[in-house]
Amino acid sequence: MIEVENLTKYYGNYYALKGVTFSVAKGEILGFLGPNGAGKTTTMRILTCFFPATGGKARVAGFDVFEEPLEVRKRIGYLPENVPLYKDITVEDYLEFAAGIKGVARRDVKNAVTKVMDECVLTDVAYKFIGELSKGYRQRVGLAQALVNDPEVLILDEPTIGLDPRQIIEIRKLIKNLAGRRTIILSTHILPEVSMTCQRVVIINEGKVIAVDTPQNLTAKVQGASRFLVKIDGPSQDVMKELRAINGVERVTRRDEYGNNGVGEYVVEAIKDRDIKRNIAPVIVNKGWALLELRPQEMSLEDIFVKLVTKE
Amino acid sequence: MRNFYLIFKKELKSYFASPIAYVVITMFLILTGYFFYNSFALFSTISFQATVNPMLAKQVGLLNITESVVRPLFGNISVILLLMVPLLTMRLFSEEKKSGTIELLLTYPVTDMQVLLGKFLSCMAVFAIMIALTALYPVLLIVFGQPETGPILTGYIGLFFVGASFVSLGIFASSLTENQIIAATVAFGLLLLFWMISFSASLAGQTFGDILSYISITTHFEGFAKGVVDTEDIVYYLLFITLFLFLTLRILESKKWRG
Numbered sequence: 001m002i003e004v005e006n007l008t009k010y011y012g013n014y015y016a017l018k019g020v021t022f023s024v025a026k027g028e029i030l031g032f033l034g035p036n037g038a039g040k041t042t043t044m045r046i047l048t049c050f051f052p053a054t055g056g057k058a059r060v061a062g063f064d065v066f067e068e069p070l071e072v073r074k075r076i077g078y079l080p081e082n083v084p085l086y087k088d089i090t091v092e093d094y095l096e097f098a099a100g101i102k103g104v105a106r107r108d109v110k111n112a113v114t115k116v117m118d119e120c121v122l123t124d125v126a127y128k129f130i131g132e133l134s135k136g137y138r139q140r141v142g143l144a145q146a147l148v149n150d151p152e153v154l155i156l157d158e159p160t161i162g163l164d165p166r167q168i169i170e171i172r173k174l175i176k177n178l179a180g181r182r183t184i185i186l187s188t189h190i191l192p193e194v195s196m197t198c199q200r201v202v203i204i205n206e207g208k209v210i211a212v213d214t215p216q217n218l219t220a221k222v223q224g225a226s227r228f229l230v231k232i233d234g235p236s237q238d239v240m241k242e243l244r245a246i247n248g249v250e251r252v253t254r255r256d257e258y259g260n261n262g263v264g265e266y267v268v269e270a271i272k273d274r275d276i277k278r279n280i281a282p283v284i285v286n287k288g289w290a291l292l293e294l295r296p297q298e299m300s301l302e303d304i305f306v307k308l309v310t311k312e
Numbered sequence: 313m314r315n316f317y318l319i320f321k322k323e324l325k326s327y328f329a330s331p332i333a334y335v336v337i338t339m340f341l342i343l344t345g346y347f348f349y350n351s352f353a354l355f356s357t358i359s360f361q362a363t364v365n366p367m368l369a370k371q372v373g374l375l376n377i378t379e380s381v382v383r384p385l386f387g388n389i390s391v392i393l394l395l396m397v398p399l400l401t402m403r404l405f406s407e408e409k410k411s412g413t414i415e416l417l418l419t420y421p422v423t424d425m426q427v428l429l430g431k432f433l434s435c436m437a438v439f440a441i442m443i444a445l446t447a448l449y450p451v452l453l454i455v456f457g458q459p460e461t462g463p464i465l466t467g468y469i470g471l472f473f474v475g476a477s478f479v480s481l482g483i484f485a486s487s488l489t490e491n492q493i494i495a496a497t498v499a500f501g502l503l504l505l506f507w508m509i510s511f512s513a514s515l516a517g518q519t520f521g522d523i524l525s526y527i528s529i530t531t532h533f534e535g536f537a538k539g540v541v542d543t544e545d546i547v548y549y550l551l552f553i554t555l556f557l558f559l560t561l562r563i564l565e566s567k568k569w570r571g
């Protein structure tokens with residue numbers, strides 16, 4: 001659906017993109033991840049035909065963004081960062097304007113607007129001026145204008161930035177519901193967002209793609225050894241000793257604030273490529289201590305991200 | 313066509329959703345009304361004096377209502393437009409650039425041309441309303457005197473061309489910057505320059521002087537105020553409007569190649 005090939009963009013002498021290549025399949029949600037200034041917005045602006053690239057090729061829905069920008073624009077919904085909207089117009093008027101200009105047939109405009117206001121929970125503020133709305137509502141208006149023509153491709157630049165936690169969850173839910181029929185690119189520098197909503201991640205730093213994979217694979221790839229968090233009710237000294245004695249354990253550290261009496265949390269790290277999952281529980285149970293918790297400690301995307309970015 | 317109309321409608325709405333249009337139109341009417349009152353009052357005073365002073369009555373032009381009220385009226389309106397039009401045009405692109413809405417607008421399936429014409433004509437619509445409201449003055453003249461209607465009509469035709477020229481230059485200035493004050497200042501400065509440039513015609517050499525006075529907006533408006541519609545003047549205004557709309561289009565396009 002979207003193919004990006006060796007895209008470059010210079011701003012004067014500054015290289016914003018140095019050869020970005022990736023592709024997105026139909027119906028996929030792609031997370032576009034990177035620190036601020038990595039080139040996420042630049043890539044999105046090229047894909048939405050706001051400005052052309054200095055070099056390279058990009059095709060959206062089969063149309064070249066440079067050769068046929070109007071065809072591309074008809075097929076995308078774009079939510080720019082910071083959600084720029086006209087303030088001196090009501091929500092309904094604005095959405096009708098957006099629907100019309102994006103080519104929704106004249107007789108369908110009312111329906112499309114009603115539907116999208118319903119989807120984005122905007123019906124209550126339909127007659128309010130956009131300038132009077134709170135950030136959460138404005139974000140939803142932004143999303144609504146992107147969706148109003150039922151586009152095949154959605155390009156969302158940091159859609160959850162500046163929202164409160166409840167709104168963030170709502171927007172994520174909304175985005176997930178949109179998937180399937182639509183292809184979505186979503187940029188963010190908030191990592192959990194990616195693991196929660198996206199099927200594939202492109203990590204970009206300083207204008208270059210440094211990794212493309214599923215969130216799970218990325219985790220597995222970067223993670224060296226497996227780690228487990230164990231919560232045990234038992235004498236700390238003995239517990240540490242027993243855990244260290246397990247075959248394949250590299251290191252055991254205690255990391256809690258419970259004090260020495262009874263319950264303690266321990267991180268057990270395995271030697272690389274050794275599976276210790278099955279060995280921990282029996283040892284503890286045999287000793288007669290209470291095993292309160294045992295879970296694998298996965299490397300979070302944060303860790304992966306830092307690792308990948310700092311490896312450069 | 314539909315895109316153009318939608319942009320036109322949206323722009324027109326935002327003119328009247330904010331106080332801009334109301335304030336500009338009100339100030340414009342106060343100022344033009346003031347000038348109109350003065351020249352009309354002066355004319356009636358002189359007319360009364362002329363009834364007792366035959367010397368005064370012999371001075372050509374003084375007792376001609378077209379010469380002493382209608383012509384100055386159009387002159388004054390055009391000067392006041394020079395001050396007011398930049399205030400109408402300054403927001404057209406600057407505001408979109410500053411608030412970032414231009415990014416959304418230009419990623420909608422519209423051409424730069426549709427955007428530009430929509431904005432241009434919405435501003436022209438506000439301008440037309442503004443000018444239409446001044447029709448009260450000539451109506452008063454017709455009720456209380458006998459002005460020639462020809463120069464009044466041509467005067468309005470002239471105002472229309474002058475206004476369209478001002479708007480096109482104003483939009484051009486607005487497309488240059490994201491700061492509305494700068495847009496208004498540049499528009500006002502350039503318009504004033506185009507207005508006054510014929511002043512230096514007498515100082516320049518023959519050919520250059522002719523060129524300067526041809527460039528000047530004033531030279532081409534005088535005919536209309538007198539009741540003369542010259543195709544040369546119309547061509548001048550059409551060229552002026554086309555030039556600045558064309559330049560604006562190039563500025564909008566320049567984002568494609570500027571680094």
